[in-house]
Amino acid sequence: MHDVIVLGAGAAGLMAGIEAARRGRRVLVLDHARAPGEKIRISGGGRCNFTNLQIAPERFLSQNPRFALSALRRYTQHDFIARIDRAGIAWHEKTLGQLFCDGSARQVVDMLLRDLAEAGGELRLGVTISGLRPGFTVDTGDGPLDARSVVVATGGKSIPKMGATGLGYDIARAFGLDVIEPRPALVPLTFSDQQRDAMQALAGVSVQARVGLKDAKIAFDEGLLFTHRGLSGPSILQISSYWREGQAIEVDLAAGRDLAQEAQAARSEKGARELANALDLPEKLARSVTERAGLSGKLATQSKAALQKLGDAVHRWQLVPNGTEGWRTAEVTLGGVDTRALDAKTMQARGVPGLYFVGEVVDVTGWLGGYNFQWAWSSGWAAGQAA
Numbered sequence: 013m014h015d016v017i018v019l020g021a022g023a024a025g026l027m028a029g030i031e032a033a034r035r036g037r038r039v040l041v042l043d044h045a046r047a048p049g050e051k052i053r054i055s056g057g058g059r060c061n062f063t064n065l066q067i068a069p070e071r072f073l074s075q076n077p078r079f080a081l082s083a084l085r086r087y088t089q090h091d092f093i094a095r096i097d098r099a100g101i102a103w104h105e106k107t108l109g110q111l112f113c114d115g116s117a118r119q120v121v122d123m124l125l126r127d128l129a130e131a132g133g134e135l136r137l138g139v140t141i142s143g144l145r146p147g148f149t150v151d152t153g154d155g156p157l158d159a160r161s162v163v164v165a166t167g168g169k170s171i172p173k174m175g176a177t178g179l180g181y182d183i184a185r186a187f188g189l190d191v192i193e194p195r196p197a198l199v200p201l202t203f204s205d206q207q208r209d210a211m212q213a214l215a216g217v218s219v220q221a222r223v224g225l226k227d228a229k230i231a232f233d234e235g236l237l238f239t240h241r242g243l244s245g246p247s248i249l250q251i252s253s254y255w256r257e258g259q260a261i262e263v264d265l266a267a268g269r270d271l272a273q274e275a276q277a278a279r280s281e282k283g284a285r286e287l288a289n290a291l292d293l294p295e296k297l298a299r300s301v302t303e304r305a306g307l308s309g310k311l312a313t314q315s316k317a318a319l320q321k322l323g324d325a326v327h328r329w330q331l332v333p334n335g336t337e338g339w340r341t342a343e344v345t346l347g348g349v350d351t352r353a354l355d356a357k358t359m360q361a362r363g364v365p366g367l368y369f370v371g372e373v374v375d376v377t378g379w380l381g382g383y384n385f386q387w388a389w390s391s392g393w394a395a396g397q398a399a
């Protein structure tokens with residue numbers, strides 16, 4: 013009999029396992045993968061954006077936006093940074109408060125594995141888990157395993173090729189907890205065939221953009237990349253978590269500038285040039301926006317109204333994506349175990365003493381930029397204090 017069995021050796025599961033083991037619990041962490049912490053290893057382009065200096069509750073999406081607050085306050089980004097420092101892992105801030113390892117994401121995985129082993133926790137990999145019975149028997153390919161407490165840390169559904177499954181949701185439902193319909197988030201948006209034909213020439217072009225939802229306050233000022241299938245880049249991934257089918261996004265392709273005024277001011281110097289060649293934009297983008305605005309001819313021949321139309325095409329481009337790239341490329345999962353069924357301090361299911369849910373399997377989804385790992389650390393830590 014184990015005191016605590018943790019299902020899933022990702023960021024949240026390892027954290028919960030370490031903390032419970034440090035409290036003297038007999039801990040076993042199980043995973044069907046051959047290696048632990050695979051998403052940590054590949055994260056942040058191999059450098060792991062392990063937290064963010066600007067952690068704030070409004071940067072997490074959930075049906076219950078206040079739920080994450082308690083865990084994020086009790087185990088903060090500074091607590092995790094101190095842990096990284098103690099492990100001697102060098103790091104740097106890249107942009108927007110995002111912290112990355114100087115070396116390799118593997119250092120973070122190694123730190124967690126070392127901490128788990130030193131605390132006396134056991135890790136078993138390559139174990140198939142088929143279900144969880146009341147009273148807590150975990151059914152595995154190696155036979156049944158009994159535990160007083162179980163921490164479900166099986167993550168979301170993104171990137172099935174890396175071992176993501178819906179096991180955590182199945183367990184939640186089997187124990188009577190609601191699950192908010194999971195959907196891909198932090199994911200590229202796709203064009204319809206018609207949009208794709210019109211935008212084909214732009215594939216590979218990247219700009220600094222402001223991307224928002226039409227008639228909504230939320231917007232992100234970050235990079236945008238045109239792909240062969242649609243739009244990607246940080247600003248698009250961010251807005252994808254808020255976007256719903258049929259909704260228009262509004263894109264400012266030259267955030268912080270006033271293209272109409274710039275063109276007006278450039279008349280005397282560049283008036284003899286074709287309009288697209290007179291704009292201070294990547295060439296392919298300049299051609300595309302003038303075409304979309306229905307303008308042609310030399311800059312000098314454009315009326316003030318025409319330049320205003322150009323400004324609208326650049327700064328207020330509205331389009332309705334036809335979908336997302338889905339689970340194959342989504343960085344995270346929106347939705348998950350309904351937080352109304354969980355205790356915010358401990359992550360324990362209210363109606364099922366001893367059963368805990370942590371990390372991405374829970375209906376808490378962070379912005380791009382280290383927020384999701386911080387949720388994994390904070391929620392894992394919280395359950396580790398209680399399980």
Ligand code: FDA
Binds near residue numbers: 344
């Ligand atoms: P996680 O998915 O890490 O772990 C779940 C574990 O459960 C896995 O080891 C899996 O094998 C196991 N499991 C699942 N089903 C099972 C079953 N049926 N039986 C047994 N085991 C099972 N976030 C961030 O903050 N900064 C970043 O830089 C990035 N970068 C990034 C890049 C890419 C490509 C992706 C896909 C994601 C990110 N993320 C990120 C998001 C981040 O990786 C994610 O939010 C956390 O890994 C979630 O941690 P969890 O421990 O909850 O799940």
